[in-house]
Amino acid sequence: MSKVTTSSTARRPEKRPFAHLRGEERIYFRAAAENRLVFQRCVACSAMQFPPRSVCSSCLGHELTIEDAQGQGSIYSFTVVHRPGHPAFRDCVPYVVVLVDLDEGVRVIADLEIESGTTPRVGDRVEAFFEPHDEEYGVPRFRLILEGRSTQ
Amino acid sequence: MSISRKVAIVGAAESDVFESDGRSPVGLMAQAIARALEQAGLQKSDVDGLFSASAYYYMPVLNLTEYLGIHPRHADSSTIGGCSFVSHIQHAAAAINAGLCEVAVVAYGSTQRTDGRRLVSIAEPSPYELPYGLIYPISSFGLIAQRHMAQYGTTSEQLAEIAVAAREWAMLNPRARYKQPLTVDDVLSSPLISSPLHKLDCCLVTDGGGAFVLTSSERARDLTPKPVYVEGTGEAINHRYVSGMPDLTTTEAVHSSRRALQMSGRKLSEMDTIHLYDAFTISALIQLEDIGFCAKGEGGAFVEGGRLAPGGSLALNTNGGGLSYCHPGMLGMFEVIEAVRQLRGEAGERQVPNASTSLVHGMGATLAAHATAVLSTEDW
Numbered sequence: 001m002s003k004v005t006t007s008s009t010a011r012r013p014e015k016r017p018f019a020h021l022r023g024e025e026r027i028y029f030r031a032a033a034e035n036r037l038v039f040q041r042c043v044a045c046s047a048m049q050f051p052p053r054s055v056c057s058s059c060l061g062h063e064l065t066i067e068d069a070q071g072q073g074s075i076y077s078f079t080v081v082h083r084p085g086h087p088a089f090r091d092c093v094p095y096v097v098v099l100v101d102l103d104e105g106v107r108v109i110a111d112l113e114i115e116s117g118t119t120p121r122v123g124d125r126v127e128a129f130f131e132p133h134d135e136e137y138g139v140p141r142f143r144l145i146l147e148g149r150s151t152q
Numbered sequence: 153m154s155i156s157r158k159v160a161i162v163g164a165a166e167s168d169v170f171e172s173d174g175r176s177p178v179g180l181m182a183q184a185i186a187r188a189l190e191q192a193g194l195q196k197s198d199v200d201g202l203f204s205a206s207a208y209y210y211m212p213v214l215n216l217t218e219y220l221g222i223h224p225r226h227a228d229s230s231t232i233g234g235c236s237f238v239s240h241i242q243h244a245a246a247a248i249n250a251g252l253c254e255v256a257v258v259a260y261g262s263t264q265r266t267d268g269r270r271l272v273s274i275a276e277p278s279p280y281e282l283p284y285g286l287i288y289p290i291s292s293f294g295l296i297a298q299r300h301m302a303q304y305g306t307t308s309e310q311l312a313e314i315a316v317a318a319r320e321w322a323m324l325n326p327r328a329r330y331k332q333p334l335t336v337d338d339v340l341s342s343p344l345i346s347s348p349l350h351k352l353d354c355c356l357v358t359d360g361g362g363a364f365v366l367t368s369s370e371r372a373r374d375l376t377p378k379p380v381y382v383e384g385t386g387e388a389i390n391h392r393y394v395s396g397m398p399d400l401t402t403t404e405a406v407h408s409s410r411r412a413l414q415m416s417g418r419k420l421s422e423m424d425t426i427h428l429y430d431a432f433t434i435s436a437l438i439q440l441e442d443i444g445f446c447a448k449g450e451g452g453a454f455v456e457g458g459r460l461a462p463g464g465s466l467a468l469n470t471n472g473g474g475l476s477y478c479h480p481g482m483l484g485m486f487e488v489i490e491a492v493r494q495l496r497g498e499a500g501e502r503q504v505p506n507a508s509t510s511l512v513h514g515m516g517a518t519l520a521a522h523a524t525a526v527l528s529t530e531d532w
């Protein structure tokens with residue numbers, strides 16, 4: 001396991017806003033409840049995709065498998081949010097939203113747990129962890145992997 | 153069969169803007185439609201094609217027909233975000249050219265400022281983004297700007313130049329509210345909202361409405377001494393949410409603008425005025441690159457030194473744009489109206505001398521949808 005930041009991180013909301021999930025939208029968040037970060041792969045053309053779809057967005061193939069990502073990747077972009085984007089985040093600013101390019105080759109969106117006052121950089125290495133949402137769903141989040149910090 | 157030069161804009165008018173003075177969104181649309189038809193010398197009974205998009209009304213064309221007592225035989229409420237009205241030019245040109253209608257009205261109205269001085273948030277957030285507290289749409293553009301900075305070295309100072317130039321244009325517009333000049337330091341010292349974007353990297357939140365009227369080029373010549381011909385149009389769309397945006401720094405504006413220019417048979421260098429969608433400084437910068445005013449990644453250097461301000465080499469957003477004039481949520485309508493004003497020589501102190509050809513480019517959502525139009529008063 002990589003060493004991760006744990007101290008004096010920004011507060012997170014007690015209850016996150018969460019959509020009424022339908023159909024394939026449940027796949028990603030159900031897997032997160034089992035501490036798994038998943039994406040889809042097309043049997044016909046091997047294309048990977050996030051989020052899960054009913055067909056392959058490369059070839060419209062119907063046969064898709066769910067694969068587990070290792071959970072590591074690098075920051076493609078980020079934004080430090082200084083005003084709450086939702087009432088649930090009223091006491092949480094500033095907080096960091098990240099787009100992460102997973103090492104497997106798909107891009108996901110999440111937030112970054114980071115020490116207060118610290119700003120990440122594009123290219124920084126991150127790894128996923130999971131926060132329970134309710135009995136059925138979990139929410140993937142990321143932390144910096146300190147050893148792997150990019151020099152970019 | 154091309155739609156190039158087959159139709160022309162014969163009337164274009166704004167409602168009261170900034171504050172709605174007690175009018176509803178559909179009330180603002182109606183006010184603007186009445187003004188635009190009056191300009192064209194047309195009656196409401198002449199209107200047989202109706203186009204609208206709205207964040208207020210699920211089926212805005214229906215609201216309008218009831219409100220105004222009009223009975224169109226062709227209607228189109230297609231919505232691709234704030235550029236919908238630019239895309240409606242293409243739809244209306246096709247409909248008129250196919251004989252589906254003769255007089256098409258495109259309309260918009262919004263009371264976003266009166267409603268609470270914040271952008272009306274999208275009604276359908278992505279399930280994959282919702283748990284993380286993004287500010288819509290600012291955080292999406294924060295992600296886009298941060299990536300552009302990391303990839304190309306673009307700076308906050310360069311982005312601020314776009315807001316500074318917009319304010320200089322607004323100071324020449326008697327209808328603009330903010331008349332004090334802006335400096336790069338003012339932009340950088342305004343509060344960070346969603347990094348790297350500051351408050352003054354973001355558009356105003358205003359009320360406003362507008363409408364324009366299109367008819368066949370043949371009929372247009374009988375109605376007005378200066379028809380604004382639709383020479384070329386293009387659309388291109390590739391995603392819905394920033395989390396699904398394939399590339400945060402290059403957009404489909406590349407394709408919509410090429411399609412419009414190719415249809416018009418013109419080069420970018422022939423454009424006398426340029427109207428881009430400046431909901432954010434970064435959105436304008438990426439459009440400048442994608443449309444081809446400079447190479448990809450060189451937008452930061454391109455906007456330096458007042459190039460976009462009055463007296464600069466590019467007459468961009470001459471009304472002050474969304475950044476400093478008017479942004480009720482969907483900006484495309486106001487881009488079209490300002491282009492028409494310039495092309496008719498009615499832009500007063502900010503008039504670009506002898507402007508005869510303009511490029512209007514709108515985006516929808518997070519640089520997701522793109523629509524471009526080339527407009528000209530030149531006969532052929």
Ligand SMILES: [Zn+2]
Pocket residue numbers: 042043044045046047056057058059060061
């Ligand atoms: Zn496939």
